[in-house]
Amino acid sequence: MSALPIDTGTRVTLHFALKLEDGSEIDSTFGKAPATLEIGDGNLPENFESYLFGLTAGERKAFDVPPEKGFGQHNPSNIQTFKRSEFGPDMVLEQGAVISFADARQGELPGVVHRVEGDQVEVDFNHPLSGRTLTFEVEIVSVEPAQTAH
Numbered sequence: 001m002s003a004l005p006i007d008t009g010t011r012v013t014l015h016f017a018l019k020l021e022d023g024s025e026i027d028s029t030f031g032k033a034p035a036t037l038e039i040g041d042g043n044l045p046e047n048f049e050s051y052l053f054g055l056t057a058g059e060r061k062a063f064d065v066p067p068e069k070g071f072g073q074h075n076p077s078n079i080q081t082f083k084r085s086e087f088g089p090d091m092v093l094e095q096g097a098v099i100s101f102a103d104a105r106q107g108e109l110p111g112v113v114h115r116v117e118g119d120q121v122e123v124d125f126n127h128p129l130s131g132r133t134l135t136f137e138v139e140i141v142s143v144e145p146a147q148t149a150h
Contacts, residue, residue: 003056004143011038012052013141021133030139038146045070051136060139067131074131080111084119093121101125 006012013036017028029035037043039052047069055061067073087093093116101123103109111123 003058004145005054005056006039006052006140006143007054008039009146011036011144011146013143014052015139015141017135017137019135019137021135023135026129026134030137034141048136052138052140055138055140055143057140057142060137062135062137065134065136067133070132070134071127071129072131074126078125079114080123080125082121082123084116084121087121099123 004010013034015029015034017030018026020026035043039049044052048065050069051061051063051065084093087099091099093099093113095113095115097113099111099113101109101111109125111125112128114122114124116122
């Protein structure tokens with residue numbers, strides 16, 4: 001029996017690590033319990049899944065993920081300016097603070113305070129990892145056919 005390669009319709013158990021250009025780790029399951037996901041279930045961004053296709057149990061690989069395949073390029077138009085009065089009077093607004101906004105569909109949209117100047121507050125809605133080249137390391141523990149719902 002040959003090893004099942006990762007493809008749509010497979011359940012994958014793996015260890016992964018996501019690192020910045022300088023090698024600092026953003027997230028990792030190495031040394032912990034592995035993650036299990038079905039390819040296409042939305043637990044892993046589609047572009048990250050594409051790196052896994054064809055790998056089999058026991059393989060370990062590292063991939064450089066450019067911004068356009070990761071979290072996108074940093075977009076200056078995603079930095080919005082608000083008046084201080086649009087925030088609650090007790091809200092602490094300092095650089096780096098994360099604030100939750102509602103998007104057009106009432107979903108949660110996090111923004112990071114970029115700058116506060118007078119009564120102007122600049123909020124950056126870019127993903128914190130946008131514009132960054134990342135290293136995506138994986139070790140495939142197992143690959144099996146996905147369970148179908150009955």
